Amino acid sequence: MGTTEVVAALGSAFDVHRAPVARLSTVVYDTHVWTLWFSGLVLQAVNNQWTLHTRDGEWMEEVSAGAAVGGPAPRFAWEFPAGTLRDALEERLGYRCLRRVAVCRSRSHALELRDESGKTVVRVQIDEIPPRAEGDGAFFARVQPLRGYDSESALAVQILRAFASDSPDAGPILTALRAEGENPTPYTLKPKLEFSGRQTARSAVCEAVLRTLEIARSNEAGIVDDADTEFLHDYRVCLRKIRSALSLIKGVFPPEVLEGWKATLGGLGRRTNKLRDLDVHLLSRERMTSLLPPVLQPGLAPFFEDLIGARAAEAQRVSRYFRSAAYRQLMTELENGFTTADQLPATEHSASPVGGEAAKRIAKRFRGIVALAKDLHEDSADEDVHSIRIECKKLRYLLEFFGRLFSGEDVEPVSRQLARLQNKLGSFNDTSVQQACLLDYWKENEAHGEASLAMSLGGLVSLLHRDHLVLRGEVAKVLSTFCSSKNAQRIAEIEQTGGAYR
Amino acid sequence: MKIYSCYSIKGGVGKTALAVNLAYYLREQGNRTLLMDLDPQGAAAFYYRVAPAEDFPAEDAGELGGEWIRKNIRESDYPGLDILPSNLAYRHFDVALNEMKKPRKQLRLTLAELRDLYDVVVLDAPPNITLLSENIFRASDAILVPVIPTTLSARTLMQLQEFFQAEDLNPEKLLPFFSMVQYGKRLHRDLMTELRTLFPRFLHAESPFSVDVEGMGTTRMPLLATTADRPAVRAYRALCAEAVARCESLK
Numbered sequence: 001m002g003t004t005e006v007v008a009a010l011g012s013a014f015d016v017h018r019a020p021v022a023r024l025s026t027v028v029y030d031t032h033v034w035t036l037w038f039s040g041l042v043l044q045a046v047n048n049q050w051t052l053h054t055r056d057g058e059w060m061e062e063v064s065a066g067a068a069v070g071g072p073a074p075r076f077a078w079e080f081p082a083g084t085l086r087d088a089l090e091e092r093l094g095y096r097c098l099r100r101v102a103v104c105r106s107r108s109h110a111l112e113l114r115d116e117s118g119k120t121v122v123r124v125q126i127d128e129i130p131p132r133a134e135g136d137g138a139f140f141a142r143v144q145p146l147r148g149y150d151s152e153s154a155l156a157v158q159i160l161r162a163f164a165s166d167s168p169d170a171g172p173i174l175t176a177l178r179a180e181g182e183n184p185t186p187y188t189l190k191p192k193l194e195f196s197g198r199q200t201a202r203s204a205v206c207e208a209v210l211r212t213l214e215i216a217r218s219n220e221a222g223i224v225d226d227a228d229t230e231f232l233h234d235y236r237v238c239l240r241k242i243r244s245a246l247s248l249i250k251g252v253f254p255p256e257v258l259e260g261w262k263a264t265l266g267g268l269g270r271r272t273n274k275l276r277d278l279d280v281h282l283l284s285r286e287r288m289t290s291l292l293p294p295v296l297q298p299g300l301a302p303f304f305e306d307l308i309g310a311r312a313a314e315a316q317r318v319s320r321y322f323r324s325a326a327y328r329q330l331m332t333e334l335e336n337g338f339t340t341a342d343q344l345p346a347t348e349h350s351a352s353p354v355g356g357e358a359a360k361r362i363a364k365r366f367r368g369i370v371a372l373a374k375d376l377h378e379d380s381a382d383e384d385v386h387s388i389r390i391e392c393k394k395l396r397y398l399l400e401f402f403g404r405l406f407s408g409e410d411v412e413p414v415s416r417q418l419a420r421l422q423n424k425l426g427s428f429n430d431t432s433v434q435q436a437c438l439l440d441y442w443k444e445n446e447a448h449g450e451a452s453l454a455m456s457l458g459g460l461v462s463l464l465h466r467d468h469l470v471l472r473g474e475v476a477k478v479l480s481t482f483c484s485s486k487n488a489q490r491i492a493e494i495e496q497t498g499g500a501y502r
Numbered sequence: 503m504k505i506y507s508c509y510s511i512k513g514g515v516g517k518t519a520l521a522v523n524l525a526y527y528l529r530e531q532g533n534r535t536l537l538m539d540l541d542p543q544g545a546a547a548f549y550y551r552v553a554p555a556e557d558f559p560a561e562d563a564g565e566l567g568g569e570w571i572r573k574n575i576r577e578s579d580y581p582g583l584d585i586l587p588s589n590l591a592y593r594h595f596d597v598a599l600n601e602m603k604k605p606r607k608q609l610r611l612t613l614a615e616l617r618d619l620y621d622v623v624v625l626d627a628p629p630n631i632t633l634l635s636e637n638i639f640r641a642s643d644a645i646l647v648p649v650i651p652t653t654l655s656a657r658t659l660m661q662l663q664e665f666f667q668a669e670d671l672n673p674e675k676l677l678p679f680f681s682m683v684q685y686g687k688r689l690h691r692d693l694m695t696e697l698r699t700l701f702p703r704f705l706h707a708e709s710p711f712s713v714d715v716e717g718m719g720t721t722r723m724p725l726l727a728t729t730a731d732r733p734a735v736r737a738y739r740a741l742c743a744e745a746v747a748r749c750e751s752l753k
Contacts, residue, residue, distance in 0.1 A: 117551045117553065117722075118551055118722065119550075119551035119552060119553075119579065120579045146576070146577035147575060147576065147577035147584055148574070148575050148576035148577055148584070149576065149577070
């Protein structure tokens, strides 16, 4: 069965005109986590011409942006030439790199079906995906009706239906990708959890931890290859979540076991701290540089050059570790530990219903934040703000893992406002950390550092300090909004639901 | 939504040829375009290979049938350009219009309903002066008037201007242009100079007498759709560009 038969069948009712067959060989690009695909887009390159298409289900629709790019294939959004394509990619890719997904080959036939006057009354597009080594090729037809010629397109559809099923399980793009061994799968940092509120705390926490560990491990390959900074970032986020999950509810695991796990996870995190710090600094290079007046900007160059060198070395070290047998064994032991945790001796809350315990802790953390906020005033030390930040993190993880056990009407607004508060706290914290880093750098390099470097670093530190003060005010404002009586009421509702689980 | 019309009291002056190409030009510029053939002769639709419309049902004489219009619109071979073909029954338009309320404004009301579908409408008017013509005058933002450079043309244009003034229509909307010009004829050249003095609103661009324009009946596609770089094609392009610019500046 092929195009010839289809054309013949259509020819019985219409005068069929065929444009020359277009043999398309395009390279599809996307991130490792199919960011563009799940945004309904496909990025293609044919020779030097790159185009971004919107994807209407399984068919490529219009080109929403394009650019000619000479030289090697860009890996990051910012490597594209300025224009609509770059803007569209920057919006979606963030710091993620692109990879060459597959070369998709297809033969495209554009048919015009005409009436006796030679008027085009229906357009039909046929895409043939040639078969791989074994198996059949795939064949897709799309009817594009013209306004005012409805009966004609209905007739065309009827004729075509005799050849194929109406809705295949995969359209032309997906078929072409699968033919190359690729299958888009969604990626998210939020694990899919299934435990109920009545399930024991220990089994629920282990489920949360194991699912999160899966997500962490899915980033290992990207860390080993050092494809981009996001793999390590996501891995570390998962690790933090796991450590937190283990201690969110007290008395779920025997203390020695818990300490052992925390130590292992802590060690893992520490091994990657330096690399992450360097990444963050290098990613903020443009922003930091632009903060300074142009005359001071060149002074920063040696600072960043040093960072680049240090980063390259650190990345290699981390990659080697992740490839090591020691790492593999460590992870296997962790996984086994969590999987067999039910065999550990019982503890105070190991068998308590998780819904009840989680609600109790959520309420406790919230009230803790409210109390700390009350004591906070203009002259409070930065450490006091830092304490609030830590409490917020714990509450956030509690809501992330266990919020699904309670009413969305209560959980969602609190989570949203908490996220806003955490953003402010995070920015505030960043300004302290960055100042410290710059000052440390100068201390190490004072002896042979140039005056221009000193001035530039000094300039930056001053600006960061000013931001720090401004942010401090903003933190106070968002904090008071978060500690509202409305939220207190929502927390009380959650507490009540939790009571029902016990 | 902008409404252009191509009007002449005489037939055979290049009115439809312009309408057909102006519609194509506007579509090429990125406008969702509708070419409405109001001439019972049905030439505009013919040039686009579109069959005549259904009979206009007598019951719809209450309004100028927005529903009927939507049903009879056909997409041309050029995506973004639709055609509303005419029907011999259009000869009954005037009688029908006479029976309606607001007989001079019906067309404008009907076209307003199409605002969500089209950016621009081009009307190919019938060669006469009737209630329908008045509807066309009132509905249009710009009225292109092809003029063959003859002695009679001056009279006709004067009559049209006076009609506009008498009926409280804005004569600025009238955009005359020279059509089927034979530059070899001394008479044409002299008359064009004279008419430009009498009527300063004449477009600068001119449309030459051309076998290519006549050939549209055989090729059945607008001249501007061909890729050929021929004088007639260039002339039409210049004409359309100037017409659009002039229309934009009116208001």
